[in-house]
Amino acid sequence: MNRTLLYELAWILPSIAIPIGMLVAIVVTTFGMQIHVPTYAGVVRAQTVGETPPFDQPGVAQLGPGRYQVTLLAHTWAFQPNEIRVPAGSEVEFVATSRDVIHGLLIEGTNVNVMLVPGRITRMKARFPRPGEYLFICHEYCGIGHHVMFGKVLVEAAP
């Protein structure tokens, strides 16, 4: 074996091992730790979404002990609701969409970082273990008022 080939292999083999290691890591975190990205969750007619359940009643609904669903409707340039109250320790599923253009939703301190595409439903779960105020913002350009589009999750100390 000549020197050049040796050098090449010394570089190539780790270069193959690193991507494989990372792939294993994402498979483990996705299926082992259940950290999922959004997947297909249905369509809704954007023009009439305001009259279509569940988006006709945006807000927080309790599903069970410690489990909540937040129905969230985005439009230029606000979220409905823009204030969400849940007790600490709850698991919250967001069911969200947009009424007009593409918006984003990022909730500080959680895994919720998704796109809200008109006509499509986005579902994403978040946990709020600690009480506090969590900012959520639109992070996709949605027109001239994009930078004023935000809300807050108020996580209250469990009674």
Added chain:
Amino acid sequence: MTTTPATPPPAGIAGISAVHRLTSAYLIVALLALLGANVPGLLQALDHAGLDLYPAAQPVLRSYYQGLTVHGVLNVLVWTTFFICGFLTFVTVYALRTPLASLRLAWATFWLMVVGLVLAAWPILTNEASVLFTFYPPLKAHPAFYLGLTLVVVGTWFVTANLALTYRRWRRSHPTERTPIAAFGSLVTFAMWTLASVGVAVEMLALLIPWSLGLVAEIDPLLARTLFWLTGHPIVYFWLLPAYVSWYAMVPRLAGGQLFSAPMARAAFILFLLLSTPLGLHHQFTDPGIWEQWKLLHAFLTFVVFFPSLLTFFNVVASLESGARARGGTGWVAWTRRLPWGDPALTAQVLAMILFAFGGIGGLVNASYNVNLIVHNTAWIVGHFHLTVGTAVTLSFMGITYWLVPLLSGRQLFSRRLALAQAWTWFVGMAVFSETLHRLGLLGMPRRTAMSLAPYVLPEWRGPLLLVGIGGVVLFVSGVLYFLNLGLTLVASRQPAAVEVPLAEYGDAEDHSPAFLDRFRPWLVAAVALVLVAYGPTLIHLLGTLSPVVGRRVW
């Protein structure tokens, strides 16, 4: 080891001065775009630092977002594309030492692209297309914007055709030789791009143009987005591969060495041809409406395409080392001091490579599927692509112009030291700017947002935001130094240029690449097949779940 043969004088290739003129024309448009993008870039950085200068920019720029559209379109659609079309045509002709297949086609292509550019620029400048460079519907711009950009894309296809015909002419008279690396890389770049650009072409022709003209009322935003990203990921390789052509075929010569491994270089280019396109869903990890398992496949393929970049890194560093050792360098790291750091063409490109290493690491984070949930659409991404397209590509292209502009104009670069200062200030300014944006992203700060006007700025963002402003000012100054130097070269430099095309030709005898690493057709067929597998089911699913909406002009 043999010494690299000298490049023959331009007189050796028929019609070479016409190619020089063509390249100059592309370069002028490209440089004007980069110059034009510099100002909104500065305004954005200052906005982040809390200084809202847009009231003073009226009526030229009516908003942060119009400025951001100008900045994005000029930088990544115009500066890159026009530079690449001019530069790779030049490189192919020189590397093959064969006249361009058709000069008339080449000029017609150039003017087609200019017409497209003007068509797209007009609505942007009149605030009729403030939709950013990604133009996601249902944001609805003036039809001329979409028509113009489509013409630019079609223009690039004619460049592909012209280069392919040139290659065929060369191949007929050189049936057994290996294609010189520089030409091989250039051809792969355009072949890959032509395949990849089908996505955005379909988006334009089938969805955006009829809709913006009012022929259809509604559009499916997710289908459009998916077609956009089918092209939108590989476009980053369309920007990057020309820099790789320079790093492989020219930087070794600038460093006084030679390419370490030609087969490895070819293998890297072929892997890019195969793998650049079937992974665009990694830009849509957080999108609704697309099945998770296809996103996972694209994540996996993204890791695979990291491999040829690692190969490139190794090969290029080894080539630099050969140059430094030939100049007396020793040691494991100490050899780097013997690189010709006094040459701005080399310095700019080596500095570009260094920052690119960090861009690559950040890219792995972005690609990592659920880890992407932390960084998606935050300032992290802005930090990332200013390292990649904003530095690896842009600073490399600037380095190239430090020999190319003197060669084309016949005038010595006005000031070598100014050029060195420019490369280093870009490096330092970008390091600060980009590192800070990465941190802000981890703190949850959004991108594409007029921060000085946002009512929700968190206290922990404020310090870093100031640094973004400072880094941006340094970058702006670096840009000014760059254009000052080029301008003075054209008007005030009295010395005739003493430069050559730094093509580090691998002598034929030196290149032991096997023949399958010098083919196009089988790899192209495989590339098409991979795209069909990776995208077919998702596109069919999207067509089966269409959910169209009306357009909006919300700016």
